[in-house]
Amino acid sequence: MDYDVVIGLEVHAQLLTKSKIFCGCSTAFGAPPNTQVCPVCMGMPGVLPVLNKKAVELAVRTALATRCRIAEMSRFARKNYFYPDLPKGYQISQFEQPIATGGYIEIETGEEKSIKRIGITRIHMEEDAGKLFHGMEGASADHSYVDLNRSGVPLLEIVSEPDMTAPEEAGAYLRSLRAILQYLDVCDGSMEEGSFRCDANISLKPAGHKTLGTRVELKNMNSFRHVQNALAFEIERQQQLLADRKAIVQETRLWDAGRGITASMRSKEEAHDYRYFPEPDLPPVAVSAGWIESIRADLPELPQARRSRFARDYRLPAYDAEVLTGSRQLADYFEACVTCYPQPKKVSNWIMGELL
Numbered sequence: 493m494d495y496d497v498v499i500g501l502e503v504h505a506q507l508l509t510k511s512k513i514f515c516g517c518s519t520a521f522g523a524p525p526n527t528q529v530c531p532v533c534m535g536m537p538g539v540l541p542v543l544n545k546k547a548v549e550l551a552v553r554t555a556l557a558t559r560c561r562i563a564e565m566s567r568f569a570r571k572n573y574f575y576p577d578l579p580k581g582y583q584i585s586q587f588e589q590p591i592a593t594g595g596y597i598e599i600e601t602g603e604e605k606s607i608k609r610i611g612i613t614r615i616h617m618e619e620d621a622g623k624l625f626h627g628m629e630g631a632s633a634d635h636s637y638v639d640l641n642r643s644g645v646p647l648l649e650i651v652s653e654p655d656m657t658a659p660e661e662a663g664a665y666l667r668s669l670r671a672i673l674q675y676l677d678v679c680d681g682s683m684e685e686g687s688f689r690c691d692a693n694i695s696l697k698p699a700g701h702k703t704l705g706t707r708v709e710l711k712n713m714n715s716f717r718h719v720q721n722a723l724a725f726e727i728e729r730q731q732q733l734l735a736d737r738k739a740i741v742q743e744t745r746l747w748d749a750g751r752g753i754t755a756s757m758r759s760k761e762e763a764h765d766y767r768y769f770p771e772p773d774l775p776p777v778a779v780s781a782g783w784i785e786s787i788r789a790d791l792p793e794l795p796q797a798r799r800s801r802f803a804r805d806y807r808l809p810a811y812d813a814e815v816l817t818g819s820r821q822l823a824d825y826f827e828a829c830v831t832c833y834p835q836p837k838k839v840s841n842w843i844m845g846e847l848l
């Protein structure tokens with residue numbers, strides 16, 4: 493039997509604010525452990541979180557760039573679970589009333605590079621947890637260490653519709669979304685440092701059927717290549733199970749890059765019950781129409797628009813325009829060069845060849 497592949501992605505993007513989402517501690521990467529902490533982000537009892545306005549602004553910027561509806565009123569909730577990197581015992585996150593819903597981004601797909609819209613279900617704000625180190629060098633192997641510098645760093649969770657039908661489309665979506673976030677100065681987009689993380693949901697269904705199949709959630713991929721490889725492996729695995737008339741189990745699986753396989757981490761029966769409830773220490777987030785309009789007025793030119801402009805105004809081939817606008821820094825650099833030396837194609841050749 494032929495199967496359709498269905499993929500939906502959840503991206504966690506670390507916001508480029510100077511301070512954390514509910515306290516004034518620095519978000520700078522790479523400081524010695526537990527030096528950027530205070531009672532709020534260490535989860536001491538009795539402390540009160542205060543929302544960082546810049547984090548809301550960056551969420552609104554992202555929502556506008558992805559054509560989402562922005563909620564006049566959104567709320568934070570407590571997502572309760574126990575883990576040693578989460579001293580409060582709950583993560584503050586948006587749940588039933590996220591800041592934005594119902595948008596899309598466009599990707600190029602297939603040989604003829606046709607444009608396809610991938611829906612954005614929702615965008616919400618939340619805080620990051622701390623980081624655990626197991627068997628750290630220079631320390632005893634049977635000890636684990638907690639670094640709370642990352643605790644309270646602001647994140648956006650961006651959830652897509654299950655609109656992708658192949659690993660390549662998932663890759664194109666991630667590249668496109670990352671470029672938008674980088675152009676917006678919302679996120680630095682580093683998958684290696686973990687400031688841009690992706691969980692991938694995938695299922696198969698008989699070709700042409702409407703009803704979606706049982707999904708598996710994949711985690712632990714820290715590059716675009718890993719995401720695509722994990723999805724490709726999972727398609728084979730699920731196809732094999734279906735061919736053998738075995739059931740697909742709804743579960744979370746971890747990508748093992750070394751072995752090139754996914755392995756079960758937890759099944760639905762072990763799934764969490766987070767007991768979400770409204771965060772009593774934070775008032776609802778109200779975003780006024782006036783503020784939205786001033787943020788909109790301040791939006792930079794986005795990758796797609798810049799790519800078309802490069803092709804049109806500098807008479808560059810589509811390929812050149814795509815490479816040059818791949819990052820905002822490179823595009824800025826190209827335009828600065830063309831100002832000094834107004835021969836766009838020569839500059840483009842030099843940048844794409846010698847420079848890159």
Ligand code: ADP
Nearest residue numbers: 498499500501652653654693694695704705707
């Ligand atoms: P959870 O927190 O349980 O992972 P979310 O709503 O945060 O749920 O994310 C669900 C993700 O899974 C979305 O990106 C959605 O598009 C995708 N998804 C939902 N159902 C399916 C399915 N049957 N096959 C593939 N992807 C799916």
Ligand code: MG
Nearest residue numbers: 502649651691
């Ligand atoms: Mg999720």
Ligand code: ZN
Nearest residue numbers: 515517530533
């Ligand atoms: Zn703090």
